[in-house]
Amino acid sequence: MRAKAFCPGHVTGLFQVCQDEDVMACGSRGAGLSLSLGVVSEVEVADGTGKVDIWLNGLKAAAPVTERAVRTILGDRPLDVRVRNELQLPVAQGFGTSAAGSISAAWALAHVLGVPEGEAYTAAHLAEIANRTGMGDVAGIMRGGIELRRRPGLPPIGEVERMNGHMDLVLAVVGPSIPTAEMLGRKEVLERINAVGGRGVELLMREPTLENLFRLSNEFMEGSGLATPEARRAVWEAKKWGWASQAMIGNSVFATGPDLDLLAGALSAYGDVYRCSVDLKGPRLL
Template identity: 35%
Template structure:
């Protein structure tokens, strides 16, 4: 409690980049989601939730601007009838395949639980965020990845408490990204032909990765998925091919108009130079932790 009559709490949830995936639809949001593999990053979304008598209706803010915030709003609505002010500050790109929506939903759930002493368990909070995300079409598997950290293999679909997951071991790996624009997750998920193409490519990528799970193979089969699914723009493919020319595997961040890579140590500088030709280069570490309070 920051001052009398005002309840407030903060939470952080990390970014998540999906390398490849399969879509699994279901009438029950808890069972809807995706399988696939992605990497959790050391930056993400910082969310502050405030409850006070002065707040008349729930308001969602992102980087200082009021937004509809349908996913975070759904989280609030499923946890309390009180009007709430949700303020999220993102240090990752929005709408570019970094799982910002899932991170905002998770941060909202954890912060609200703490502010109001609602006594939800971590599993319950994770599931609330997942249901809000899939119900609003803003994502399918980011929340499950975000709550586990590292390079997470989502072996079965659904909310974090019921999904079967595994890990590709990683250590001291750096992730380089360049953003080339935005891509609507909802527009892709609503295209039946695109869904078929994604699922065929995602099934093959998962089969191959699980035969030899490694960081390098995660990147390799993510690149194969990008090519086979035909989701990439010309600019994305150009960045991927330019990276290939120096022996570095790069792939599209799903679902976003961005490219990422986990390069060998001796190629980081060269890759950074190549990515900088396409835009501002973002540099992350792999994060092996999940959401935190405060």
């Protein structure tokens, strides 16, 4: 038995980490957007002993977030699961690949096992929180489009609204990856993130426009201490041609503007460039 599913990637512009004893209420407040590029998972299930093997872009790999999500859906069934994830964007660059890979794999497996596909969100959220790899990506992907995460956690505990708007995007990877778990594990960094991020989210909730999303993301980028020299330079260049900010938490940039060819050309001087758009459909079987 096999199935294939796609899950959009996700970019966060600003955020505030929110912890809670109830893991379903953990996560973040913030804002971001789902991407038309993400992860395609092909899942194959056979009789066995509960073994889970995962390949990333053709190479067998340890993928703890995806594995945990898959095992949550699998439960104690005596089945072996093979997951082949094809990533359309780089890992550890703020593009939500760990969330997308865990959702798409769990989504495909749920289809094979006859489990409600919505449980893939729960499985992925639990896996992300446990591994501290993305505190709000799953909730954002669940809502789709351009989202404002008003209350932390996975809906319905969390409150996530979709903002008006749609845009084509240029993504650029401008430097070495930033490990999210490591950054969020540093107390002084987390305190600064939450102080600046909390203020930014409050301001965006008062006037949730795309212009404010990018403006407040720029303020968060600088005020949080997460901005890298490479990201600063790339954002400064991209803002000559449109709106841009740093993808959190990554050494990367997301940008939009009236002339994407011009924008992509400008950003290509700083690193690898990807063209995509905001995804409105969410995870889906292929």
